[in-house]
Amino acid sequence: MPVSNAITHSMTWNQEFLEGLVPQAQVQEILSIPLSSTACIQDKLIWKYSNDGMFSAKTAFHQILTLRASIPLQEQNWKWVWRLRCAERIRLFIWLLLRNRVLTNAVRYERHMASSSSCPRCFGIPETTLHLLRDCPSAVQVWNTIGLGGLDFFHLPLQHWLECNARNISQVLHGNMSHDVLFLSTIWQLRKCRNRLIFKGEELSAAMLCSLINNYSLDTVKAMACNIFNKDRALRGISWQPPDSPFCKLNTDGSREQVSGLASARGVLGDTTGASIKGSSVNIGQASIFLAELWGCREGLILCKALKVSHLVIEMDSLAAVQVIEGTKDNDSLAAVLVADICRLSNDFTSIVIQHTPQEGNFAADFLAGIGRSLPVGTTIFYFPPPGLNAFLEGDHLGSERSFKILTLDDSPTAWLSVSATSPSSSPPDAGLESPPCKTPFWPDL
Template identity: 35%
Template sequence: MAPWKAKRLSFAGRLTLAKSVAASLPVYNMQTELLPSSVCKSIDKLSRDFIWGDDENKAKMHLVSWDVMTRPKPLGGVGIRPTRQANLALLAKNGWRLLKDKECLWTQIMRAKYGRQRQGLEVIRPSQGSSFTWASIAKTASLIKQGCAWNIKNGKRTNFWLDIWVSQVPLRDLAIDGIPMDLEGKKVAEMVRDDGTWKTELFEHLLPSEITQKILSTMVDTLSQEDDDIFWAAAADGKFSTKSAYNLLTQHSQHLSAHDEKTWKTIWRLPTPERVRSFMWLASSNKLATNVMRHFRRVADFPCCMRCPGVPETVLHILRDCPPALFFWARHVPSEMQQRFFSSNQQDWFRDNLMCSTSTTSGMEWPAFFSTASWLLWKNRTTAAFKGIGAALTTHSLEHSIIARAKLWHDSWVSPSPLQNTRSQAVERTLANIGWTPPVEGWTTLNVDGASNGNPGPAGAGGLLRDHTGRWIKGFVSNVGSASATLAELWAINHGIDLAWKEGFRTLKIESDSKMAIQLIENRHDPVHPYATILSTIRRKISNDWLVRIVHTYREGNRAADWLSKHSLVFPYGTHELVDPPVGLVSILRDDMMGTTQERRIVVPSSSSL
């Protein structure tokens, strides 16, 4: 963080160094100690001053507030983590281990010494005479409580109304009417029937409809001997991470800027050097040190452009409307883009050009060419401002410089490096004809699919059984409440397996177009996964005395199940068997029997996977 380093690095270099050094040096201490607020503020101040180039004798303009810089990149920041929040997230990791990793020696010692034989979340709380490490970890109790929830298995440990399991707060706090005394102490297991269906008559009139729908999509395994357990609800896979804990700490202060999330992501993924990306972040945030901004901050006498007397020097003026910029863009902006390019306001101008899919005549992507040109136009302006207009490049020299630099970066970016990981290269795709294929004789095919209107949102599942001739045997639709698309797919597989077993088929091929659902079933899933109960139920049913294969198919080969899953949303909650195919499905079944296919680009398997 020495001042001489700040002078010799670009803004992007200082930003990278601050994130990699200042954020990493205190990590070891922050895992076991809660740093004093003054220390956290001092570390943050050192980072801020270094990023903006301050030294002991002179402070520089801080163009962007610290609050904005500490936002994630998709929300308009640069992803710097404030020291206090990072400290709490790291401490929470050890707090979570105290709760979950009961076999570890250090957790056994700490729990025995300071836990006072308490259970659950009550373990992590301050104890009189405790060590500084325990007191520091205890400071994260509220964070851990906010991020965890009960993972429902047999439902015997979780209180339906008082515990957190289907929402971020207990259901008691969401009730729209008074809860009867005889229901207050009910466990989740007591609110379902022996077949696992919910006793909706006990709670649907007491809760908002959207909460009821979430409850209906939750499986309770009445046959399981596995008790409910706490999982980390702040992460999609149920596993604790410091990143998810940090996001939980800061989510209340994160707001989308005027630019949408996609635009910010595009800036940080530009195929250009980091200095150009950092510049585009500043420019699109309207935070460049133009004369207008310098005059506003009282460090410049006039807000006008040095080339255009009387014209305010804004970001848009420098990068588009000033004579050097106007000369360049008039010669290189595609003709179909020029009208909007030269007439749009600053916000739309950046968004349109960064999201544009056009390429230049030389094959360069327009967003990268646009960003490189904007950066060099700004550099030429700063040269004129600090060294005089005579030191800046002429319009023709500037044009040649921009084109040469853009081509150099483009060629180096698209050319594969000998050290590049082959897995990171673009996958090869080929055009293929995809359709439904009947099973071999003696087997039955179960096609299933799940649909979610909102992901998560109102969800349904559907499936059908067919023989080797393509003949419809039986089908089902199921309204599963409110769920994600993956959970809806798992419900479809679960109900389809039940239907096939009930109908007496013992050689079954299950086809699903969800790779995620298939991977969750086939791979050894963690018991803290939010879908652990339905996954273990499916695996238990598959392991019965029959032969079952689960394979992935493309949507073009799963059209019938896809139609049923969407059709299921018009049905009331529950599973409904279909003896005959619905009228709207007949034409799809006929096409499948005739071997009709549709074109689709699919990934070509690599030679190593053949």
């Protein structure tokens, strides 16, 4: 059966046909695949595990972890490891210890990489991870010298021993040093001392090793005290700015529900006075947030064309989507169909500007997020603002500012990080309509 059997004459998916063919979950995935009625896009191979279809080491690594999720050890909580107060290399070392990936002689012997599993310092006893870091007589002498060795210290299993000591932030008996910093510095230096003996033939005395541990711990404390970030976050204000005559402004936005993966897009068209002309919302199906942003832009352009708008400013809060449309960012995915439609539709306007704005300047479009997913699949036109939207439109008309926080780096340009809006939140999903919506896959002549 050809795919064309599932496509209507108006270049939309035949939902009823699909529902009789495949499960509902797959129907939602198919409905989110954009179809173009204006551009002919050739089929191509893409990387399915990224939003833009481009291969990256990050997405490949994430997919490998997903495939290995059935390993029992993956069920453990690893968050405490990445929250340790230490250098990144030590966090990675702890993670390797817990995964039994540190190449001690015992591990090397099991993998047929060594002829003996004996410890290179005390000989005769297999060099396991616990022996290397705690039970070897050389290590025991170091732990007792720095004051961390106790009755329970030498009897805990590896994972419990590491977690209990690495997360203990109490002060040690001597000096201005916390337990976790001293413990992590010690196991790191014990490992380095062992490698120095293996690869360089140099053996350090317990006194010299304790001196290295103390200096390393002090350097760690100093490093933690130096915060390169300016802790004072400055409040900035932003408001919706009306376009200059004869332009209209289209604010679009996309959203995605984390659990179900259902996505929606919406748009609000306003004039030079800030009054809303029309609004739209489209229930896409299962799609990425990146695709949802582009869906909102394309459907908004179709609406503006139907309303015979000739001069248009489009504001989107997705910088990546703006860059793809402008051609400054590579794209090789399902978004290519949407981008081609957007570019083709843009040619029908006398003047058009597509620009990025923070979410706080795009609240009217963001407000419709919950409504879109509760509507039938397809595009819905709002002839009148739904309940709750008028407050945002009135604020836009009056030039009301929404506050958000920015975090700056010393002697560097402003870095936009976290946002804390003071304006009302988005509407609940069950917000109603003041006028019956007009459901249509593509906009009619209004």
